[in-house]
Amino acid sequence: DAGLVEKAHRDFVEAGASAVITSSYQLSRAGFVASGMTVADADRAIAQSIEVARRAVGGSGSRVAASVGPFGAISHDGAEYRGNYEVTRAELAEFHRERLEVIVAAGPDVLAIETIPDLVEASVLSELLEAYPEIPKWFSFTCADEQHLWAGPTIEESVAAIAGTSGLQAVGVNCVEPALVAGLVRRIRSVIGSDIDVIAYPNRGGTWDAETGEWMGARTESFADWLPEWSAGGVTIVGGCCGTDASDIAALRAALAD
DSSP: OHHHHHHHHHHHHHHTOSEEEOSOTTOOHHHHHHTTOOHHHHHHHHHHHHHHHHHHHTTSOOEEEEEEOOGGGGGSSSGGGTOOOOOOHHHHHHHHHHHHHHHHHTOOSEEEEEEEOOHHHHHHHHHHHTTOTTSOEEEEEOBSSSSBBTTSOBHHHHHHHHTTOTTEEEEEEESSOGGGHHHHHHHHHHHHTTSSEEEEEOOSSSEEETTTTEEESOOOSOHHHHHHHHHHHTOOEEOOOTTOOHHHHHHHHHHHHO
16 A cells, blocks of 8 residues: 555654665565566556655655665565575576666665675676666665674675775665674774765564564664664664664654754
């Protein structure tokens, strides 16, 4: 329901979010066709996700960040928390190329390359993004621990592989345990120095159960409680991923104001 998505975006804007991320994370031609729909349906849904976010932002000054999720997201089985998809670089490139064309044509303010668990996929995306040097981008990985992406590579080598992407404004992590953020950010800073923003928007913690479609064992702490530790590690852009809502953004805003 587009109205519900628009309201959710607006709740985040009213809570003080400087950017909202579109609902395009799992949208793709391959996913729609596998579900019995058409390529045109997929392209229309992707474009609409940006239009809905734009309406919600209105004249607030918040930016619309188009979610460019990983290949694993279309399988709906938690593959983005494993990586190593057993597909070729060419298959990854085709999957992302066709979706990027639709997303960029819809006119977002920022491309949010997010929840990337695999160095191979990251490098493929970095190459494809060279076709859009004028669009600001952030690149965000998801990790198994304070050092490694889910597929195994270190965060340092992964950041180094994409650091030269044209238009890159921020690098960081998302959909990771809150307790992992500070350590990961320090490692990211060791690669990129102070010349670029570091973004972190963790989930609420716990484990994703792909069979039930639920997070198990989520933490109860406010993200505002974590903010001093994250900031000390070098985070400059902060937000929330799975399990978080507008109240978390409001709490972060209040903490930043203090």
